[in-house]
């Protein structure tokens with residue numbers, strides 16, 4: 289919420305420049321005309337299954353003529369199912385040629401290959417149909433209730449479903465095949481009618497923490513995942529992308545409640561739909577992505593806190609924070625100069641309002657360039673003295689450091705973070 293100018297925390301686009309032909313180059317060199325419609329997408333057929341102690345691998349082949357809806361259908365896919373632990377099941381569907389973007393291990397280290405077999409004991413069970421390929425995830429302890437995740441067309445509401453927004457044809461659900469194209473992936477799962485879904489952030493959701501799934505007068509959710517540096521718009525994509533949801537499910541027949549979690553480990557731009565079509569007996573989630581692979585982790589919970597712990601164990605826990613990090617902080621975009629910072633700290637003290645940490649946003653810097661200070665409004669020696677005074681009072685100072693490092697403008701322009709970085 290702090291740096292309003294540059295692309296602060298935006299890791300999400302999944303583009304690696306120079307490595308693959310650009311989308312435009314591909315479009316012009318392939319001569320494919322996109323149908324812009326998934327109705328005729330053929331889905332996939334599963335074959336060549338190899339089972340192991342830890343799960344299974346198999347091949348998926350495009351089950352008919354390419355539909356080329358919004359990209360080129362990828363004919364050969366691989367699937368790897370790994371029973372990662374008692375509580376965590378990994379389902380990864382990727383292009384066999386490995387050309388689609390995958391988040392590098394250097395960014396998010398994946399859980400190690402298990403050394404214990406959980407295939408017969410894990411809380412979650414992977415089930416599948418071979419043709420057309422579909423999978424569903426059940427709880428071993430509760431095999432007869434609705435699956436936690438279920439991509440079978442027969443479990444989903446009948447299609448075509450007309451647009452929910454009559455002025456936006458893309459809000460229709462024409463069909464629910466598995467679509468895996470270079471620039472478009474689509475997969476849908478049935479959910480219990482009106483179930484409780486939390487997450488799919490980062491977002492300030494008008495519905496509150498519980499997401500609108502289109503029941504009880506709700507309109508449903510289209511959650512875009514595409515990190516961008518904007519203030520605090522309601523229901524829109526903002527700084528971070530966290531394509532994980534927690535489902536808290538209550539069964540009115542048995543009065544049992546439980547939670548589970550689903551992570552799509554992807555940095556691809558996407559829209560995630562939560563919807564309940566008119567007259568449908570189930571709700572649904574649909575992922576529509578513009579790249580990457582389908583890399584799902586399922587967490588069995590069964591409590592909310594356990595889901596979050598299982599998620600953390602999979603992608604890594606947050607960085608340890610110093611105790612003072614949990615204290616009172618003050619920050620805004622728009623402190624005009626160092627005198628304002630000083631007046632601020634003094635006023636807080638005079639008013640007896642606790643203040644552990646004073647911050648500055650990137651308007652502190654010379655031309656918003658990280659690791660500098662503005663020579664007029666935040667002279668380096670004055671800032672240094674200010675920080676020393678804070679430290680003497682056991683207070684702390686944080687300058688926001690933007691992820692974007694400025695490019696030098698010309699040969700007389702001196703900016704070492706860029707020139708040194710380029711050299712290295």
Ligand SMILES: *[C@@H]1O[C@H](CO)[C@@H](O)[C@H](O)[C@H]1NC(C)=O
Pocket residue numbers: 317318319
């Ligand atoms: C695309 O179409 C043009 C015109 O029909 C043709 O000259 C060209 O060779 C085609 N390119 C490819 C990659 O098929």
Ligand SMILES: *[C@@H]1O[C@H](CO)[C@@H](O)[C@H](O)[C@H]1NC(C)=O
Pocket residue numbers: 324325326327448457458460462
């Ligand atoms: C896709 O094609 C079907 C069948 O022709 C049609 O009913 C539907 O409206 C089309 N969808 C869009 C988004 O144009």
Ligand SMILES: *[C@@H]1O[C@H](CO)[C@@H](O)[C@H](O)[C@H]1NC(C)=O
Pocket residue numbers: 432433434480539540541542
């Ligand atoms: C609720 O539990 C009953 C009895 O086990 C089961 O038949 C039903 O499918 C469950 N409902 C859902 C939505 O899972």
Ligand SMILES: *[C@@H]1O[C@H](CO)[C@@H](O)[C@H](O)[C@H]1NC(C)=O
Pocket residue numbers: 453454455456
């Ligand atoms: C419906 O779609 C139009 C066109 O994309 C958009 O401007 C409008 O905000 C949408 N309405 C709602 C309620 O989302």
Ligand SMILES: *[C@@H]1O[C@H](CO)[C@@H](O)[C@H](O)[C@H]1NC(C)=O
Pocket residue numbers: 540541542543
């Ligand atoms: C579930 O709870 C309701 C309301 O407390 C109660 O009437 C019903 O008998 C309970 N059902 C079961 C199977 O325990």
Ligand SMILES: *[C@@H]1O[C@H](CO)[C@@H](O)[C@H](O)[C@H]1NC(C)=O
Pocket residue numbers: 624625627628
């Ligand atoms: C600092 O900024 C404030 C607010 O714009 C202004 O009133 C004040 O004169 C400035 N002080 C200095 C030393 O530039």
Ligand SMILES: *[C@@H]1O[C@H](CO)[C@@H](O)[C@H](O)[C@H]1NC(C)=O
Pocket residue numbers: 697698699700701702
């Ligand atoms: C080079 O860039 C600096 C900005 O850092 C600017 O002040 C200067 O005028 C530029 N010089 C030329 C010759 O464009």
